Structures are given as structure tokens and as C-alpha cells.
Amino acid sequence: MTRLVRQCLVWLVDSSGRHPFIVLLLAALLATVSLMGASSRLSIDTDSDHLFSDRLPWRQQSAEFARQFPQFSDTLIAVVRAPTAEEARENALALASGLAADEAHFRSVSTPGISSFFDRQGLLLLPSKDLFDVIDSMLQAGQLLEPLAADPSARGLLKGMDMMVEGVRYGMADYLTAYDGALNNIAKTLDDALAGHNSPLSWQALMTPELIGRSGGMELVLIHPVLDRDALEPGHAATQAMLDLVADLPGVKAGRVKVNYTGSVPLSDEEFSSLTDHAVPIAVGSTLLMIILLVLALRSWRLIVPVVITLIVGLLFTLGFAAYAVGRLNLVSVAFGVLFVGLAVDFGIQFAVRLHALQSRDRGISDTLHHTGSQVGGQIGLAALATACGFLAFAPTHFSGMAELGIIAGIGMLVALLCTLTILPALLRLMAGGAQHADVALPGGAAADTWLARRRVPVLVAFALLGVAGLWSAMTIPFDANPLHTKRADSEAMQTLNSLMGDPNTNPFNLNVMVPDVDAARKLSDRLGTLPEVAQVVSGADFVPGGQDDKLDQIRQAMDLMYSVLSPHQVKNAPTVAELRAAARETSVAIASVSGELPPNAPLTHIGQSLGRLAEAPDSAVLMANDALSRFLPETFKRLKDSLSAERITPKNLPDELRQDWFTPDGQVRVQLTPGDEAQHTAGLRSFVQAAQSVAPEAVGSAFDTIKSADTILQAFQQAAMYATLAIALVLMLVLRQFRDAALVMVALLMSALLTALLARLLGMTINFANIIALPLLLGVGVSFNVYFVMNWRSGMRQFLGSPTARAILFSALTTGTAFGSLAIARHPGTASMGTLLLLSLFAVLLSTFVFLPALLYMLSPPGHDGKDVQGTARPAAK
Numbered sequence: 001m002t003r004l005v006r007q008c009l010v011w012l013v014d015s016s017g018r019h020p021f022i023v024l025l026l027a028a029l030l031a032t033v034s035l036m037g038a039s040s041r042l043s044i045d046t047d048s049d050h051l052f053s054d055r056l057p058w059r060q061q062s063a064e065f066a067r068q069f070p071q072f073s074d075t076l077i078a079v080v081r082a083p084t085a086e087e088a089r090e091n092a093l094a095l096a097s098g099l100a101a102d103e104a105h106f107r108s109v110s111t112p113g114i115s116s117f118f119d120r121q122g123l124l125l126l127p128s129k130d131l132f133d134v135i136d137s138m139l140q141a142g143q144l145l146e147p148l149a150a151d152p153s154a155r156g157l158l159k160g161m162d163m164m165v166e167g168v169r170y171g172m173a174d175y176l177t178a179y180d181g182a183l184n185n186i187a188k189t190l191d192d193a194l195a196g197h198n199s200p201l202s203w204q205a206l207m208t209p210e211l212i213g214r215s216g217g218m219e220l221v222l223i224h225p226v227l228d229r230d231a232l233e234p235g236h237a238a239t240q241a242m243l244d245l246v247a248d249l250p251g252v253k254a255g256r257v258k259v260n261y262t263g264s265v266p267l268s269d270e271e272f273s274s275l276t277d278h279a280v281p282i283a284v285g286s287t288l289l290m291i292i293l294l295v296l297a298l299r300s301w302r303l304i305v306p307v308v309i310t311l312i313v314g315l316l317f318t319l320g321f322a323a324y325a326v327g328r329l330n331l332v333s334v335a336f337g338v339l340f341v342g343l344a345v346d347f348g349i350q351f352a353v354r355l356h357a358l359q360s361r362d363r364g365i366s367d368t369l370h371h372t373g374s375q376v377g378g379q380i381g382l383a384a385l386a387t388a389c390g391f392l393a394f395a396p397t398h399f400s401g402m403a404e405l406g407i408i409a410g411i412g413m414l415v416a417l418l419c420t421l422t423i424l425p426a427l428l429r430l431m432a433g434g435a436q437h438a439d440v441a442l443p444g445g446a447a448a449d450t451w452l453a454r455r456r457v458p459v460l461v462a463f464a465l466l467g468v469a470g471l472w473s474a475m476t477i478p479f480d481a482n483p484l485h486t487k488r489a490d491s492e493a494m495q496t497l498n499s500l501m502g503d504p505n506t507n508p509f510n511l512n513v514m515v516p517d518v519d520a521a522r523k524l525s526d527r528l529g530t531l532p533e534v535a536q537v538v539s540g541a542d543f544v545p546g547g548q549d550d551k552l553d554q555i556r557q558a559m560d561l562m563y564s565v566l567s568p569h570q571v572k573n574a575p576t577v578a579e580l581r582a583a584a585r586e587t588s589v590a591i592a593s594v595s596g597e598l599p600p601n602a603p604l605t606h607i608g609q610s611l612g613r614l615a616e617a618p619d620s621a622v623l624m625a626n627d628a629l630s631r632f633l634p635e636t637f638k639r640l641k642d643s644l645s646a647e648r649i650t651p652k653n654l655p656d657e658l659r660q661d662w663f664t665p666d667g668q669v670r671v672q673l674t675p676g677d678e679a680q681h682t683a684g685l686r687s688f689v690q691a692a693q694s695v696a697p698e699a700v701g702s703a704f705d706t707i708k709s710a711d712t713i714l715q716a717f718q719q720a721a722m723y724a725t726l727a728i729a730l731v732l733m734l735v736l737r738q739f740r741d742a743a744l745v746m747v748a749l750l751m752s753a754l755l756t757a758l759l760a761r762l763l764g765m766t767i768n769f770a771n772i773i774a775l776p777l778l779l780g781v782g783v784s785f786n787v788y789f790v791m792n793w794r795s796g797m798r799q800f801l802g803s804p805t806a807r808a809i810l811f812s813a814l815t816t817g818t819a820f821g822s823l824a825i826a827r828h829p830g831t832a833s834m835g836t837l838l839l840l841s842l843f844a845v846l847l848s849t850f851v852f853l854p855a856l857l858y859m860l861s862p863p864g865h866d867g868k869d870v871q872g873t874a875r876p877a878a879k
Contacts, residue, residue, distance in 0.1 A: 013373030034320020342819030470754025481710030486830030
């Protein structure tokens with residue numbers, strides 16, 4: 001059967017050489033059909049969720065959660081940051097209003113942290129201790145606010161300071177330290193106005209600093225954009241429309257507000273953008289370098305042009321297969337083109353180098369093609385089949401991204417074989433007839449053979465030690481399950497997302513548990529909250545708080561105490577510049593009169609000095625100071641009154657948008673867990689998921705998906721390694737028909753894998769879902785190169801590195817490295833890590849093939865025994 005297959009391969013070469021025009025016409029027609037199919041049927045899917053099979057239980061769990069809460073999918077999130085909470089709120093509401101009016105680009109818009117419900121019921125949602133502290137801060141600030149209720153201007157504020165001065169005169173200077181934070185903010189606002197900068201005073205920070213929290217002046221705008229599914233970046237138009245609205249925001253124009261964005265939509269769009277960034281110059285550069293290497297390898301345009309054309313046609317055929325058989329390219333399989341060129345070029349170089357070595361004046365091109373096919377057809381066929389096995393081994397796994405690449409690239413290797421044995425001979429028949437024989441042995445190869453033959457024992461010992469180190473590296477090399485680490489860290493969406501990681505309220509790696517009712521949610525929250533891996537637990541039950549009677553009593557008492565602040569009898573008209581100037585001068589003099597009784601560096605002293613300068617400043621500075629000090633006062637009084645008008649909360653009076661986020665129509669309640677900082681690493685994230693699922697096994701969410709996807713990838717890796725190894729071993733046994741010969745190829749392949757692991761470990765690399773692709777390529781390239789030497793050894797050759805085969809392998813490796821190198825310099829981190837690991841694998845394969853394997857073969861058949869000696873002198877073969 002093996003002999004019959006070889007005869008068929010040679011027949012393909014002979015027939016293609018005899019009928020070149022028919023072969024090329026059929027190839028052109030098939031390439032046209034492939035190109036048409038690719039343009040009409042092939043899409044690119046940048047959604048990383050689609051890299052895994054929908055049949056996986058964890059994918060089905062996640063899909064069910066997404067069905068219950070679709071508002072958490074396909075999101076664009078604007079992050080509005082400002083120096084004050086009021087400015088962030090003001091600009092977030094303005095942005096949301098503009099977005100809601102643009103129905104062509106946005107389906108829905110919401111501001112999760114801003115709503116009338118939170119304005120009115122926010123205090124009632126606080127824990128009892130926090131509520132006491134907040135109300136205490138309000139009451140203290142109320143003494144400063146009382147004059148402002150009747151005169152909401154800088155004049156009213158200065159009247160409040162006059163009351164502080166009176167307090168100092170009565171020996172109460174020490175009590176002012178409670179107002180140091182507020183007074184420092186006022187001093188800064190005055191200084192900025194004198195310097196010509198309008199920096200509005202945050203009354204929220206003065207009144208309730210506890211509620212500002214770590215986020216400071218930050219608000220989120222949650223957007224569901226209209227996606228253009230036919231575009232390569234479906235959310236690009238919506239994102240650009242949002243940015244146009246952002247540019248018109250008053251706070252942005254003034255330079256005080258900054259709006260960034262993140263979310264699943266821009267992350268997916270940027271994923272594709274980074275995949276294609278600089279793709280054209282990289283492709284042009286790598287193509288030129290590959291052509292240069294082909295010139296050095298083949299030395300004749302009559303050989304180079306046919307090899308290049310064969311590669312292009314084979315790539316088109318494979319692209320057509322991908323279009324008709326798979327229909328899409330994902331984040332992993334999109335690299336198939338580079339991989340095809342990098343691997344298929346080896347077949348073309350092997351064929352062309354052997355043909356070049358056989359050409360002579362007294363031998364016609366047809367005869368040369370026949371002899372070339374006889375010598376190299378079986379070797380290329382075995383190499384292509386083994387490489388295809390390495391790829392196709394991923395097809396049965398649940399890692400769909402790699403499975404689709406395996407199918408496309410695996411069939412692509414068989415396509416490359418077919419093209420090499422048909423299109424390439426046809427082109428060579430037409431173009432290479434006048435070429436003459438040339439010395440194509442690898443320079444210095446003979447000397448290297450002699451050195452390896454003499455030092456085969458220490459060489460093998462050295463490789464044995466390296467293999468042990470490689471085994472340890474393979475067992476300890478870390479796996480990075482975080483898909484965010486394969487994205488560009490400098491992209492807008494990633495930078496914004498990373499800035500939100502430290503806050504439990506915005507950390508994207510969370511878990512969700514659905515429970516039957518509010519009581520169950522409270523019980524589960526209490527249990528989960530005790531876990532050290534959990535930083536925060538929030539549930540729908542938190543919006544229907546317990547102990548409402550006591551809280552409402554505290555709020556009503558605060559309302560009574562602040563009645564005069566919230567319900568002034570009369571409000572004065574806005575002050576004139578002269579009145580403001582007079583008030584500033586009067587308060588400055590008053591503060592100066594008690595400065596001796598104030599502590600050193602007291603903020604009130606600083607304010608007095610600034611007011612003295614303001615009294616002499618131009619009208620524009622005085623008006624700017626008044627605006628900065630009083631701009632947010634009306635909104636502050638309104639929100640203060642709302643917050644002290646809280647009413648009892650029940651599940652029935654929750655707003656619809658809140659119910660949709662935390663409750664299902666059938667009454668189930670969502671409980672959300674957020675991890676601590678340790679979860680930004682895979683080990684910490686795994687601990688968080690395991691700890692949470694020990695209490696709530698049904699927990700799902702982004703953290704769960706991340707860990708499960710890592711497990712799926714590792715399982716796919718293990719399965720594919722087993723499948724590929726068995727398939728390659730079976731193919732080698734069927735073709736080589738001797739266990740020893742098949743074992744030689746597999747041992748060299750194993751050494752390549754161990755060396756790759758060692759090199760990756762030494763360089764500090766981690767394995768991720770993108771660079772794990774190096775496994776099948778390592779198997780394919782390693783088998784391909786090793787088969788050539790082993791089959792030459794079987795035929796009696798004992799000169800490995802000084803042969804045309806070695807030259808072909810070296811230049812094949814260099815051209816393959818050029819293709820892999822184009823991946824390594826890509827702007828996309830996942831693709832770059834893939835290219836880097838592929839280069840390391842290729843280097844490891846070359847070490848194994850050019851050093852380890854020849855030394856091993858010399859150990860089995862030392863020079864001078866049963867064949868040719870190391871210099872190539874023929875000796876009778878053993879029978």
C-alpha cells in the first residue's frame with residue numbers, strides 16, 4: 001500500500017509535467033472559485049466567547065445567565081471622570097441625554113449610579129453605622145449651609161465664615177479642626193479663581209465625604225450600541241458617535257472632565273483592530289525577506305517564481321476551503337495564512353532543491369521531474385500527512401478556536417502537498433527547463449558531520465541533560481488564563497478597564513448566584529462575605545434593606561434638625577460685584593483679627609489672606625470666585641432634601657431598571673461576588689472561584705468563564721497532544737514499516753518539545769490560549785524535518801548536514817521563521833506571543849534535527865558500518 005501511494009505521488013508529478021497547461025488552467029479556475037467563496041462567505045469573529053464549544057456545560061450555564069440578564073452583554077461603557085462628584089454627574093447626565101437622542105447608533109442608555117431612586121433612598125441603603133457617620137457629617141456641614149440657604153452665593157458662604165470667626169473669639173478655635181477639610185477646599189477654590197481658573201467647589205465632598213468613596217468624581221454611562229454585524233468592527237460607528245458627543249460636553253471642552261470608554265463591544269473591536277494593525281507593512285516586509293531567502297536557497301528565478309506561485313495558489317485553495325467548510329475565522333484561526341505559508345514553503349523548497357541538484361545537460365526536464373518525484377515525493381507526502389495530523393488532532397476538542405484552525409490548517413497541509421506535486425511541477429516544466437545542476441549542499445555541512453560523528457556520545461549526554469531540564473520546565477511553566485492579557489494593554493478600552501480593576505464596584509471578574517428569594521439572598525450573602533477571597537458581596541436583597549424603622553427615624557430626626565436649611569423663609573437676590581467685594585474685604589479683616597488665636601497653618605487664615613486679595617482683584621476674578629463657590633449649591637440643597645425624604649422600600653416599589661438588574665421575572669434574586677486584588681492573577685482568580693463554588697456551586701460569571709476556559713484549553717492541549725502523537729506514530733509506522741525508524745522520528749520530536757519548554761521557561765513566557773498553537777506546529781515541523789533525515793539514513797546516507805536535504809531544511813526553517821516572525825512583531829499581544837513561541841519551537845526543532853538526530857543516527861550506525869561513511873564514500877549496504 002505504501003509503495004502504491006508513492007507511485008501515485010510520482011504519477012502526479014509526471015502527469016503534471018506532461019500536461020502543464022491543463023493543470024494550470026484547472027488551478028486558475030479553482031483559485032477563482034475559492035476567492036469568490038472567501039469574499040462572500042468568510043467572516044471574522046472576534047468574540048472570544050466563541051472560541052469554545054457551546055456543548056460545554058459551563059458555556060451553557062453562562063449562556064443561560066446571559067439570557068436572563070441580556071443587559072450585561074454587548075456593552076459600551078463610558079467612564080466620566082471629573083475633579084468633583086457634581087461635575088462627573090452633570091456631564092454623565094448630559095452625555096446620556098445626547099446618546100439617548102441618537103437612536104440610529106444606540107439602543108439604550110442608562111446611568112447606573114445616578115437615579116431618582118438613589119437620590120431619595122440612598123441613605124436608607126447604607127449600613128446603620130455608615131448612616132450614623134453620614135448624618136453626623138450632614139449636621140456639621142449644616143451649620144455652614146444655614147446662611148447659604150437664604151443666600152446661595154459666595155456672600156452667604158462668607159457670612160457663615162463670619163460665624164466661625166465669632167466662635168474663635170469665644171474660644172472655640174479647637175472645634176474648627178472638624179472643618180479643616182472643607183475649609184481647605186474653599187481655600188483652593190479661591191486661589192484657583194485668583195489664578196484665573198474656575199474650579200467649582202464640591203459641596204457633596206464637604207457634606208458627605210464618606211459617600212464619595214474611592215471612585216471620587218466618577219460616573220458610568222452604560223450603553224447598548226446598535227451593532228453593524230456586516231462590519232469587521234461592529235461597534236466602531238457607535239463608539240465614534242459617542243466620542244463626537246463627548247467632545248461637545250462643556251466639562252470636556254473646559255478641560256476639567258475626561259471621558260474614557262470600555263466594554264465588551266470596544267474590546268472586541270480593538271481586538272480585530274490590533275490583529276490588523278500594521279498588517280500590510282509587516283506582510284510586505286516578511287514577503288520581501290522570504291523572497292530573499294528563496295533566492296539564497298534556490299539561486300534561480302526559474303525555481304523561485306514557481307515556488308511562490310504555488311504557495312499563493314495553495315493559500316487561495318485553503319482560504320476557499322475555510323469559506324465553504326467553516327465559514328468564519330476566529331481570533332486563533334485567523335493566523336492560518338501565515339502558518340500555511342510558513343509550513344508549505346518547506347515542501348516547495350525541498351522539491352526545488354532536489355530538482356536543482358538532479359538537473360544536467362544530458363537529462364530532460366521530464367526525466368528530472370520524475371527522479372525528483374521519486375526521491376522527494378514520499379518524504380514530502382509523509383511530512384505533509386504528519387503535519388496535518390498535528391493540526392487535525394485539535395478538531396475533536398471543545399476548544400473551538402483551535403479546532404477550527406486545526407481543520408483549516410490540517411486540510412491546508414494536504415492542499416499544499418497536492419499543489420507541490422501538481423502545480424509546482426507544471427510551472428517547473430514551463431520555466432525551469434534551461435536551468436543547470438548546481439552544488440546545493442549546505443556549506444560547512446561535511447565538517448559538521450565529521451564533528452558530530454566523533455563527539456556523538458557527549459552530544460547525546462548534553463541533550464539528555466537538556467531534556468531533563470525541559471521536562472521540568474514543561475511541568476512548571478505557568479498558564480495564564482486571563483484573556484485580557486492577550487489584548488493590547490495600550491488600547492483605550494483596556495487602559496480604562498485596568499483602571500477599574502481595583503474597585504470592587506467595577507471589577508469585571510465577578511461571580512453571580514441566583515437564589516429563590518430575598519431571604520435566601522441575605523443568608524447566602526452573609527456566608528459568602530466571610531470568605532477571605534471575596535472583597536464584596538451585593539445582592540438584590542441589599543436594595544430592600546433590613547432595619548428600616550430605625551434608619552427612617554434617624555433620617556427624620558436629621559430632617560427636623562436641618563429644617564431651616566432645607567426650607568428658608570426667603571432667598572436673597574444674587575449679589576453684585578460690589579457686594580461680593582465688600583463681603584470678601586469684611587470677612588478678610590474679621591479673620592485677620594482672630595489669626596493669633598488660630599493654630600499655625602490654619603486653613604481659615606489662608607482663606608482670610610485669599611479674600612483680601614480677592615477684594616482687590618478685577619471684577620472677572622470676583623465673579624469667577626462667586627460662580628465656583630456657589631455653582632453646585634442649588635443641586636446640593638435639592639439632593640439633600642431628597643435624601644432626607646426617604647420612604648420605606650419594598651420589592652414592589654423598586655424601579656424597573658433596578659429590578660431588571662437584580663431580579664428575574666419569576667422572583668429569583670441575583671447575588672454578585674467580587675474578588676480582591678489577588679484575582680488579577682490566574683492562581684488568585686482560581687482560588688476565588690473555588691472558594692465561592694464551595695459555598696454556591698452554581699455560581700457563574702466572568703471569573704467562572706475565565707477559569708473554565710483555561711481548563712478547557714489545557715484539556716484540549718492534552719487531548720490533542722495524545723491524538724497527534726498516536727496519529728503521527730501510526731502514520732510513521734505505516735510508511736516506514738519499522739518500529740526503530742518511527743521511534744527515531746518520535747524521539748527527536750520529543751526532544752524538540754522539551755527544548756521548546758526549556759527555552760520558553762528561561763525567557764519567562766507563559767502559556768495562553770493564543771500561543772498554545774505552537775504545539776501542533778512543533779509536531780508538524782519537527783516530524784517534517786526529522787523524516788527527511790531518517791529516510792535518507794534508511795537509504796544508506798551517512799552525510800546529513802552536508803547534503804542538499806540539510807540545505808533545503810535550513811532555508812525552509814529560515815523562511816518558516818520569517819512567517820512566524822511576522823506574527824511575533826504583531827501589535828496584538830496574543831498573536832505576538834504565538835509568534836514568539838513558534839520561533840522558539842522552530843529553533844528547538846532545528847537544534848534537535850541538526851544536532852541531536854544526526855548524533856543519535858551516528859550512534860546507531862557509526863561511520864564506516866553498513867552504508868556510506870561520514871564523507872559520503874559508498875559502502876555496500878548490509879543485506
